[in-house]
Amino acid sequence: MRIEYQGGKTYLDQVPYLEKILKCFGMADAKAAQTPLPTGYKPEPFDGTAMVALRSQYQSVIGSLLYLMLGTHPDLAFTVTQMAKFAHNPLEEHLLKTRHILRYLASTRKYALVYDGRSDAGLYTYCDSSYGDDRSDADRRHQSTQGYYFSLVNASVKWHSKTQTLISTSSTMAEYIALSDCACDCAWYKILFSELGKPMPYVPIYGDSHGAIFNAQNPVTQKGIKHIEICYHYIQEQIEKGEVKVFAVPTTENVADMFTKNLGPTLFLKHRKQLGIEFYPL
Numbered sequence: 001m002r003i004e005y006q007g008g009k010t011y012l013d014q015v016p017y018l019e020k021i022l023k024c025f026g027m028a029d030a031k032a033a034q035t036p037l038p039t040g041y042k043p044e045p046f047d048g049t050a051m052v053a054l055r056s057q058y059q060s061v062i063g064s065l066l067y068l069m070l071g072t073h074p075d076l077a078f079t080v081t082q083m084a085k086f087a088h089n090p091l092e093e094h095l096l097k098t099r100h101i102l103r104y105l106a107s108t109r110k111y112a113l114v115y116d117g118r119s120d121a122g123l124y125t126y127c128d129s130s131y132g133d134d135r136s137d138a139d140r141r142h143q144s145t146q147g148y149y150f151s152l153v154n155a156s157v158k159w160h161s162k163t164q165t166l167i168s169t170s171s172t173m174a175e176y177i178a179l180s181d182c183a184c185d186c187a188w189y190k191i192l193f194s195e196l197g198k199p200m201p202y203v204p205i206y207g208d209s210h211g212a213i214f215n216a217q218n219p220v221t222q223k224g225i226k227h228i229e230i231c232y233h234y235i236q237e238q239i240e241k242g243e244v245k246v247f248a249v250p251t252t253e254n255v256a257d258m259f260t261k262n263l264g265p266t267l268f269l270k271h272r273k274q275l276g277i278e279f280y281p282l
Contacts, residue, residue, distance in 0.1 A: 001013070001014050001017075001071055001072065002014070002015065002016070008116065008117050008118040009114055009115065009116050009117065009118075010114070010115040010117065011112045011113070011114055011280050012072055012112055012113040012114075012115070013072055013111070013112035013113070013280070014068055014071050014072050014073075015109060015110075015112075017067070017068065018068060018105060018109055019109065021064040021065075021068075021102075022102060022105065022106055022109070024064075025061060025064075025099075025102060027099065027102040027103065027105075027106055028106070029106075030099075030102060030103045030106040031103055032103060032104075032106065032107035033100055033103035033104040033106075033107060034104070034107070034265040034268070034269065035104060035262065035263065035264070035265055035268045036075070036076055036079035036080075036100070036101045036104045036262075037079050037097060037100055037101065037262045038100065038262065039262055039263065039264040039265070040261075040262055041097070041262050042133070042262075043082060043083065043085075043086060043093075043094060043097065044091075045086065045089070046086070046089050046090065046091045046094075048089075049089065050089045050090050050091070054090060054092065054095060055087075055088070055089070055090060057095065058086075058087060058090040058094060058095050058098065059087050061095070061098045061102070062080070062083060062084050062087050062098065065080045065083075065098070065101060066080055066084060068080075068105070069081075072112070072113050073105075073277075074113075074149055074156040074159035074275050074277070075108075075258070075268075075272045075275060075277055076101070077147065077149075077159045077160070077161040077259050078145070078147060078161045078258060078259045078260060078261070078262070079101060079262070080101070081161045081162060082145075083097065083098060083101070085163075108277075110279060110280060110281050111277050111278060111279055111280065112277070112278065112280040113155050113156065113275075113276050113277060114154075114155055114276055114277075114278045114280065115152070115153045115154070115155045115276065116153050116154045116155070117153055119153055119154050120153070121151070121152070121153050121154045122152070122200070123150060123151070123152050123157075123189060123193070123200060123203055124150070124151055124203065124204045124205075124206065125148055125149065125150045125151070125182055125185075125186065125203065125204070125205050125206070126148060126149060126151075126205075126206045126207070126249075126254055126255045126256040127146075127147075127148035127175075127178050127179055127182040127205055127206070127207045127256050128146070128147055128148065128175070128178065128207065128208060128254050128256035128257050128259065128260050129144055129145065129146040129147070129164070129171075129174040129175045129177070129178035129209075129260060130144055130145045130146075130174070130260040130261055131144050131168060131170070131171035131174045132144055132167075132168065132174075133145060133260075133261070134163045142167070143163050143164055143165075143166075143167055143168075144163070144164045144167075144168045144174035144177075145161065145162070145163055145164070145259075145260045145261070146160075146161070146162060146163075146164055146174065146177065146178035146181065146259075146260065147159075147160060147161035147162070147178075147256050147258075147259020147260045148160050148178065148181075148182045148185075148256050148259065149255065149256060149259065149275065150185065150189065151274075151275075151276065154276055155275070155276025155277075156275045156276050156277075158185065159259065159275075160181075160185075160259070161259040161260070164177055164178075166229070169227070171209065171211075172209060172211035172212050172215065173212075173228060175207060175208075175209035175211070175212035176209075176211075176212040176215055176216065176228065176232065176235070177228070177232050178207075178212075179205065179207060179212055179213075179216055179235045179246065180216075180231075180232040180233070180234045180235040182205055182235075183205070183234055183235045183238045183243075183244050184234065186203040186205065186238065186243065186244045187238065187243060189203060190202075190203060190243060201242070202242055202243055202244055202245050203243070203244050203245075204244070204245050204246075204247060205244055205245070205246045205247070206246075206247050206248075206249045206254065207246060207247075207248065207249070207254065207256075208248065208249055208250065208251045208253075208254040208257075209248075210248055213246050213247075213248055216235045216236055216239055216246055217236075217239055217246065219236045219240065252267065255271045255274045255275065257271065258271045258272070
């Protein structure tokens with residue numbers, strides 16, 4: 001990982017490692033791809049048994065991509081997390097799609113996370129959830145996918161994309177659970193900034209589900225959330241205490257949408273820029 005400072009901005013990238021894995025997997029001169037995966041692509045589980053050589057190669061690619069994603073590539077959070085679910089038993093198609101991810105990385109090798117200290121932009125988070133779209137489980141339980149990211153001085157400092165552990169009965173429930181999980185990280189950041197001598201009055205959370213936001217802001221138990229486990233009502237407590245505030249944004253403006261599905265080039269590139277990923281010819 002490299003860190004450079006220039007004109008009040010901090011540039012963070014993993015170009016040397018990225019070049020190494022592109023060369024390792026024969027993709028150094030690969031044709032460019034605008035998005036990590038084709039728009040709307042949903043991988044399916046393999047009911048058979050993968051060949052040992054295929055499994056080994058797939059796991060090598062996924063392991064390398066996970067390292068990149070965790071370090072400096074929030075734009076890969078959804079893609080790599082989803083494809084990693086098949087590492088134990090991949091299809092040939094899954095391996096081909098990892099090459100599509102490498103093509104995307106080859107086209108963005110000169111991009112970096114850019115933190116603009118002069119902006120004085122504070123901490124905020126965007127949160128989102130899909131509904132019942134995860135088909136990676138062999139039992140086809142159709143769980144929901146949630147994602148959120150935190151931004152500080154106009155660039156990502158934390159990102160998260162995962163399959164929810166329980167099955168939601170509605171899109172509102174899936175969004176409500178995502179808000180509650182996001183609020184847990186908000187609480188941690190408030191403690192951290194207080195210890196650093198920079199206390200925050202609250203952490204703003206932006207989401208696009210009016211139903212989930214209404215339920216979070218109204219502690220009276222609603223019919224649609226009576227069955228939700230108690231731990232997921234944590235968001236209500238945090239709002240009551242003033243630790244977080246939840247604001248509604250249009251779906252097209254919700255950056256966290258890219259952490260729950262494969263978006264088309266227009267929306268993906270728009271949201272990627274908001275993550276703080278910018279062109280920087282190092």
